[in-house]
Amino acid sequence: MELREFSYVSMLAQCGSFTKAASKLFITQPALSNYINKVEEELGVKLFDRSSNPLVLTYAGEQYLKRARGILNQMEDMRREMRDITHHKTGRLRIGFPSERIIYMLPLILAPFKTRYPGIDVQVISGPGNRLVESLREGDVDFVFLPAWHPYKDIARMKVSEEELVLVAARGYLKEEHFLNRESGIINWRNTAAMPLITLNRGHALRASVEVLYKNAGVKPNIIFESHSNMLSYRLAAQGLGIAIIPEITLELMKGSMEAEVYHLSECPLTWEVFALYREGCYIGEVEQALLDIAREELDIHKKREISQEG
Numbered sequence: 001m002e003l004r005e006f007s008y009v010s011m012l013a014q015c016g017s018f019t020k021a022a023s024k025l026f027i028t029q030p031a032l033s034n035y036i037n038k039v040e041e042e043l044g045v046k047l048f049d050r051s052s053n054p055l056v057l058t059y060a061g062e063q064y065l066k067r068a069r070g071i072l073n074q075m076e077d078m079r080r081e082m083r084d085i086t087h088h089k090t091g092r093l094r095i096g097f098p099s100e101r102i103i104y105m106l107p108l109i110l111a112p113f114k115t116r117y118p119g120i121d122v123q124v125i126s127g128p129g130n131r132l133v134e135s136l137r138e139g140d141v142d143f144v145f146l147p148a149w150h151p152y153k154d155i156a157r158m159k160v161s162e163e164e165l166v167l168v169a170a171r172g173y174l175k176e177e178h179f180l181n182r183e184s185g186i187i188n189w190r191n192t193a194a195m196p197l198i199t200l201n202r203g204h205a206l207r208a209s210v211e212v213l214y215k216n217a218g219v220k221p222n223i224i225f226e227s228h229s230n231m232l233s234y235r236l237a238a239q240g241l242g243i244a245i246i247p248e249i250t251l252e253l254m255k256g257s258m259e260a261e262v263y264h265l266s267e268c269p270l271t272w273e274v275f276a277l278y279r280e281g282c283y284i285g286e287v288e289q290a291l292l293d294i295a296r297e298e299l300d301i302h303k304k305r306e307i308s309q310e311g
Helices: 003-015 018-025 028-041 059-086 101-116 127-136 207-219 230-238 248-253 286-310
Strands: 089-096 120-126 143-146 155-169 179-181 196-200 222-227 243-247 263-265 269-279
Touching: 003 018, 003 059, 003 127, 018 028, 018 179, 059 089, 059 207, 089 101, 089 127, 089 286, 101 120, 101 143, 101 286, 120 127, 127 155, 127 269, 143 207, 143 286, 155 230, 155 248, 155 286, 196 207, 196 230, 207 243, 222 230, 222 286, 230 243, 230 248, 243 248, 248 269, 269 286
Parallel strands: 089 120, 089 143, 196 222, 196 243
Antiparallel strands: 143 269, 155 243, 155 263, 155 269
């Protein structure tokens, strides 16, 4: 066995196609097919069910992949530890963000990190929160920056920021009965929850949080549109199509766009915590700790600057 074997099987399982996997591995499709056939012959088992499209792992393949990813993760931990011992600051760091959070967070984090560690190749992926967490578990990404109200199994986390969730709507869309305190922009959530809702597709962290809010209010959400983007939800709400609940960072991203009214969901700001997620028990070296510290520090500085400008 060799590490390349584990990487090839892992990529094929991820892609579900010899053609797609070969492209990502920068080899030909016949070469990958021959390689997997050879591995299966040596093991005496079939790792993939080739009768299905996309390809799926057999039971033996699932057990193999579990072990293979564990070995690959251990190798990555060893590389980090050797990097700390030798002080040779090269290598890679793979980080993931939801699609809009990357627009907000990456410019704040990447520049100071690259200034401190120019030899580290930073690779970035984005997507819905559930897919990012799955990529983290599979060892395809090292850190995921994601808001969460509940911990994930086998995933460690460090808080890097805190954000308010706010409600946005077109000017004049909400009536007097929807407010606890109109002057302070505080709504009566139980009364407002029955209004038409624009929210994200399932799989996004924001959608899961919105469902919790509706459950606590004892109201079934009247969803009129499912969006892929908080920015799109904001724009649709600004046009008077319904209400939307979004994180406060979206307000910054929408500056200069069509304006919506912004309201607080309760007298005490309703917030969620944003975490850096990583595999439980993985080795956190100097470079990895620096990324976490920079993220926390830069987000804090930026938030204080925004509050100062608003004041």
